[in-house]
Amino acid sequence: MASGEIFFEHExxxxxxxxxxxxxxxxxxAIVLYGWLGGRGGGSNWGAGGGGDAMGVNLVANIPLxxxxxxxxxxxxxxxxxxxxxxxxxxxxxxxxxxxxxxxxKKKPVPRTSETERKPPPQPTTEATNVVxxxxxGPVAGPYAMFAAGAAKGGFGFTGGGGDFxxxxxxxxxxVNQKVSENWLKYEVDPRIQSANRVYVTFxxxxxxxxxxxxxxxxxxxxxxxxxxxxxxxxxxxxxxLPSDYSGSRVSVEFWFDYKR
Amino acid sequence: MWARSPFARISTATATLLLLVCLxxxxxxxxKTGTGLGVEKVRIAVPDFKASNQDPRNPELxxxxxxxxxxxxxxxxxxxxxxxxxxxxxxxxxxxxxxFDSWSSPPPNAAMLVFGNLQTSGNxxxxxxxxxxxxxxSSPQVLGKQYTDTATTQAVRxxxxxxxxxxxxxxxxxxxxxxxxxxxxxxxxxxxxxxxGMDYDGANQHAITTIGSLSLSPHISPDGSRxxxxxxxxxxxxxKMFSFDLNRLVAFPRFGATNLTPAWSPDGARxxxxxxxxxxxxxxxxxxxxxxxxRVTNSRGPNVSPVWNRKTGTEIAFVCRRGDLPQICTMxxxxxxxxxxxxxxxxxxPSWSPNGQFLVxxxxxxxxxxxxxxxxxxxxxxxxxxxxxxTHDGGRNDFxxxxxxxxxxxxxxxxxxxxxxxxMLADGSxxxxxxxxxxxxxxxxxxx
Numbered sequence: 001m002a003s004g005e006i007f008f009e010h011e012x013x014x015x016x017x018x019x020x021x022x023x024x025x026x027x028x029x030a031i032v033l034y035g036w037l038g039g040r041g042g043g044s045n046w047g048a049g050g051g052g053d054a055m056g057v058n059l060v061a062n063i064p065l066x067x068x069x070x071x072x073x074x075x076x077x078x079x080x081x082x083x084x085x086x087x088x089x090x091x092x093x094x095x096x097x098x099x100x101x102x103x104x105x106k107k108k109p110v111p112r113t114s115e116t117e118r119k120p121p122p123q124p125t126t127e128a129t130n131v132v133x134x135x136x137x138g139p140v141a142g143p144y145a146m147f148a149a150g151a152a153k154g155g156f157g158f159t160g161g162g163g164d165f166x167x168x169x170x171x172x173x174x175x176v177n178q179k180v181s182e183n184w185l186k187y188e189v190d191p192r193i194q195s196a197n198r199v200y201v202t203f204x205x206x207x208x209x210x211x212x213x214x215x216x217x218x219x220x221x222x223x224x225x226x227x228x229x230x231x232x233x234x235x236x237x238x239x240x241x242l243p244s245d246y247s248g249s250r251v252s253v254e255f256w257f258d259y260k261r
Numbered sequence: 262m263w264a265r266s267p268f269a270r271i272s273t274a275t276a277t278l279l280l281l282v283c284l285x286x287x288x289x290x291x292x293k294t295g296t297g298l299g300v301e302k303v304r305i306a307v308p309d310f311k312a313s314n315q316d317p318r319n320p321e322l323x324x325x326x327x328x329x330x331x332x333x334x335x336x337x338x339x340x341x342x343x344x345x346x347x348x349x350x351x352x353x354x355x356x357x358x359x360x361f362d363s364w365s366s367p368p369p370n371a372a373m374l375v376f377g378n379l380q381t382s383g384n385x386x387x388x389x390x391x392x393x394x395x396x397x398x399s400s401p402q403v404l405g406k407q408y409t410d411t412a413t414t415q416a417v418r419x420x421x422x423x424x425x426x427x428x429x430x431x432x433x434x435x436x437x438x439x440x441x442x443x444x445x446x447x448x449x450x451x452x453x454x455x456x457x458g459m460d461y462d463g464a465n466q467h468a469i470t471t472i473g474s475l476s477l478s479p480h481i482s483p484d485g486s487r488x489x490x491x492x493x494x495x496x497x498x499x500x501k502m503f504s505f506d507l508n509r510l511v512a513f514p515r516f517g518a519t520n521l522t523p524a525w526s527p528d529g530a531r532x533x534x535x536x537x538x539x540x541x542x543x544x545x546x547x548x549x550x551x552x553x554x555x556r557v558t559n560s561r562g563p564n565v566s567p568v569w570n571r572k573t574g575t576e577i578a579f580v581c582r583r584g585d586l587p588q589i590c591t592m593x594x595x596x597x598x599x600x601x602x603x604x605x606x607x608x609x610x611p612s613w614s615p616n617g618q619f620l621v622x623x624x625x626x627x628x629x630x631x632x633x634x635x636x637x638x639x640x641x642x643x644x645x646x647x648x649x650x651x652t653h654d655g656g657r658n659d660f661x662x663x664x665x666x667x668x669x670x671x672x673x674x675x676x677x678x679x680x681x682x683x684x685m686l687a688d689g690s691x692x693x694x695x696x697x698x699x700x701x702x703x704x705x706x707x708x709x
Contacts, residue, residue, distance in 0.1 A: 171373070171394045171403050171432065174303065178339075179434040187647070209435045235618070240435025243403070 165251050169243045176205070176239050180255055184232035190224040195260040197221055201229050204250045209238035217254065229257045302341040303432055306364060306371035306395075307331055310388070311354030316381040318412055323379055325414045326388065326421045330375070332462060333425030333440040336693075338668045338686040339433050343371050354378035356391060356402070365395040372396055373403070375428060379417075386412040390424045392431065404431055418464070429666075439666045443707040445469070445479040445488060446673075446682055450699025456490050456503070461664070461684070461706070463695030470503060470510070478522045482529050482549075483708040487511075489523035489532060500534055500551075514551035522566045525549075526594070527574040533557075533567035533594075535579075544579055546594070557596035563587075566610060569594070571663075571708075572617025578602070580609050589622050591643070602646060607636075614663050614687075615708075618643060621651075621661040621670055621687075638672055640687065651689035658683075662706045671695070671704040 166173050189196075199220035204212045214233045219226050233255075242251065309327045312319040335342050349363040353376040364371050377390035392404035404427060410416040419441070426438030439461050448457040451468065456479045459466040470476055475493040482489070488503040494515075500523050502513040516538050523534040530549055535542045539556070542563040547554045558564040562582030570576040574594070581590035581601065589602040589611050602608075607625040614621065620641045625632070636657040641648040652658045656676035663670055664684075671684045680700045685692040 167397070168400050170397050171303075174372075175432060175434045185642075187645070235616070236434075237616075238435035240431060240433070245400075 165246065165248075169246060172239075172243055176253060179236055179239055180232055183235045184257065185228060186259070188224065188228035188231065189259055190222065193222050193225065193259065196225050198256050198258050199226055199229050200254060200256050201233060202252065202254045203233055204252050205239055205242065206250050207242055209240045209242065211236055211239065212250075220257075220259070222259075225257070225259050229255075232257075302339055303373055304341045304343055304371050305334065305373040305375065305432075306343040306348060306369050307334060307375045308345070308348050308353050310376070310390070311352040311378045313354060313378040313380040313389075314382065318381050319379065322381060322386055322412060322414060322417045326379060326417045329418050329421035330425055333422060333438070334375070334428065336462065336669075336684075336691065337425070337429045337433065337438060337666075338691065339429065343369050355389075356393075359393060359395070359401075361395050361398050361401070373432065377424075381412045384411055385409055386417055386420070388417070388420050388424070392428050404428065415465075422460075433666070436666050436668075437709065439664045439669060439706075442665060442709065443481070443485075444662075444671055444682065444684075444695070444704050445481055445707070446696075446701050446704040447477055447479065448696070448699055448701045450701070456488065457701070459695065461669075463682075463693075466696065470501075472501075472510075476501070478703055479705050480522075480524050481705055481707045482525050483527055484529055485707055485709065487549075489513075489525065491521045491523065491534075500532070502551075514547075514554075516545075516554065524568045524577075526569045527571050533569065533577055535563075535565040535567065544577065544596075557594070558592070558599075559596070560599065564590075568611055568613050570613050570617050571615045572613075576613075578611040578613055578620055580611065586628060589620065589641075591620075602641060602643070610660050612662050614640075615665055615667045619687075621663060623659040623661060623672075624648075638670065638689075640670075649689075651685065651687070652692070653689075655692075660703045662704055663687075664706045665709050669706075671706050673702045673704060 197220045198218070199222075200217040201214065202217045203214040206212050211233055214230060216226050216230060242248070307330060310323060310330075312323055331342070334340050347368040347370075349360065349369070351358070353359055353374070355376075355378060359374065359376065363369070364374050372394065374393045374395045375390065376393070377388060380387045380389075386409070388408045390404075390406050390408075391402060393401040394403055395401060406424060406427060408420040408423065410420055422440035425440045429438030429440070430436070442461045443458050444461055445456060445458050447454050448466075448468070449455075453473055454475045454477065455468055455472065456470040456476050457466060458469050469488065470490075470492075472492055474495070477491050477498075479488055479490040481487075486505050488505070490501055490503070491498050492501045497515070497517055498519040498521055499515045500513055500520050502511050503509070504511045516536050518536060518538040519542065520534055520536045520538070521542075523532045525532060531546055532549060533544055533546050536545045537543075541561070542565050543556055544558040544564050544567045545554055545556050557577070558579070558581075560581065563580075564582070565580045565587075567577045567579040570578070576591055577594050578589060578591045580587045581599070582588070583590075583601055583604075586607050587609050588604065589608045590599055591602060592599040602611075602620065603622070603624065605626060607628040608622055610623040612621045613619075620643055622639055622641065623636055624639045625636045635654070636659060637653065637655075638651045638658045638661045639648045640651060651670070652672075652674070656674055658672050658674045658676070661670050661672040668687050669684055670687055671682060673680055674683050675681075676683075677694060680702050681694055682696045682701045682704045683692055683694050
């Protein structure tokens with residue numbers, strides 16, 4: 001009955017308890033002593049500068065970051081008054097909760113930071129009285145146009161310049177529409193796919209008409225459909241040079257493809 | 262090489278019976294489909310240009326100009342031409358004359374308006390032309406041009422071609438128009454087969470060579486300065502070279518035996534052709550000067566009619582022998598990676614599209630006893646080998662060649678009773694006969 005002996009054995013733990021208490025007391029005393037002695041020593045002037053080999057850091061009132069560029073007379077923003085005026089979006093705090101997107105809803109695009117795509121700084125609001133108020137006239141917003149090819153269709157929006165490219169050069173928009181749609185070969189899509197989510201492709205059109213920066217902005221979830229949309233654009237050498245009286249260096253296009261067999 | 266008449270060995274009675282059996286097949290409806298032509302054509306109105314002064318030559322020049330401009334835009338394949346009976350009254354000669362509402366709303370319902378005026382003074386004709394987006398009243402002008410040239414119908418025709426090409430370039434997505442392109446072909450109208458040239462619309466037909474022998478398969482260089490063709494010298498078929506800069510034949514090496522169908526690489530530095538100098542016809546490549554000859558095919562049987570991929574210059578399509586019948590194959594320009602593109606019937610005369618995506622070919626898909634034997638033009642997507650038939654029921658159609666705009670194809674056909682040159686859009690629509698006199702064959706469309 002070896003296991004039973006454990007319970008009947010008298011363990012002598014009194015001396016061990018005493019040693020443990022003494023050790024803990026010693027630790028506490030050592031910490032207190034260290035703090036008291038250390039506070040009296042020369043270690044308190046660290047970071048104050050001039051102390052031995054330590055590096056000095058001096059606080060300054062503010063960090064001299066490069067100043068914001070002065071508001072320029074940007075022709076992209078002011079070339080044409082048009083019938084409407086693009087106003088800067090009011091700063092809205094992003095809500096913490098992220099809403100669940102709808103089936104065909106487009107995800108929020110990644111903000112672009114390149115110089116050419118930056119919005120011009122807000123202008124003073126003293127405008128002529130004959131300007132149509134914001135939102136009451138001018139070009140339509142959102143997908144600029146749509147096309148249908150067979151059972152499939154697509155659409156797109158233009159950004160760039162003063163924001164009125166689509167209304168000033170609607171003939172060019174039509175060219176882009178036609179060129180993309182005629183280069184979209186729907187037989188490249190997996191034949192088992194009956195319908196799919198919308199795929200968004202964005203690209204830039206450079207001054208000479210070449211498409212650049214072609215990328216999927218939002219996938220449809222069907223790789224073959226994404227590829228067919230990308231390849232439609234990659235097949236295109238040029239859309240033709242941008243209109244000669246357009247002063248920007250490029251326009252950005254967002255093109256969406258809906259596929260339904 | 263190959264016997265091209267499947268009925269030759271069949272008795273007349275059997276042939277007649279076969280013909281009767283096959284007649285219902287010819288009468289069916291066709292669904293035209295194709296690629297590369299877009300989904301929606303631009304609706305464009307082209308009222309006659311206005312004379313801006315009183316000159317006795319104006320009516321003739323204006324008629325030439327207006328007809329040429331109308332036909333160029335109509336043939337472009339990207340416009341829906343608004344019928345002139347829908348136009349509002351009054352001539353439009355200058356921007357101040359444009360009444361936007363009357364053009365942009367029905368009945369014309371035009372998206373684009375082409376207008377302008379012509380003025381003749383002294384020896385010169387001055388043409389001003391505009392292209393307006395009439396649905397966009399705030400900034401309608403897409404194009405405004407002024408041309409000055411001598412006051413002849415030929416010069417005015419060229420002005421109309423140039424203006425049409427500008428419009429097509431703008432509205433066709435940066436693809437140059439073909440109104441100033443040329444077509445080279447073989448014509449026997451002088452008794453001997455010589456190389457001829459003409460404008461893309463069949464105008465201005467003229468002989469280029471006067472060798473007095475047999476000349477075949479003209480191919481113009483990418484820069485348009487030289488024309489390679491093959492000609493019978495009495496002992497052999499040799500590659501000949503005509504220079505448009507010198508306006509005469511220039512020296513080119515003789516290779517012996519039968520050398521046919523010279524084809525230019527897209528950089529203009531090399532020529533591929535078929536030569537039987539080593540027995541069966543094989544494909545050879547030489548420099549544009551004729552040097553550095555080397556053979557690129559070595560499979561058994563004839564390999565002929567090479568054409569380069571006009572986009573990449575790294576591949577060659579050619580007619581290869583598979584079984585007893587000719588088929589279309591492709592290979593790298595060094596002879597590697599041979600792939601068969603067709604696997605049935607009798608396929609010849611490949612031509613690669615300028616964008617590199619398609620082959621156009623002449624194909625008897627059902628060949629042999631009991632088959633109709635119709636030879637038609639097809640285009641084939643090189644990547645997928647899918648094909649679309651472009652001509653139907655129209656005799657024997659052969660030797661297709663792409664236009665540089667990727668939208669037009671020229672070919673020969675005997676549907677009118679004699680062998681003539683025809684052109685069509687790359688979806689098979691808008692088929693037009695370009696030549697009428699004599700026998701004309703083997704067209705080749707210039708590169709620009």
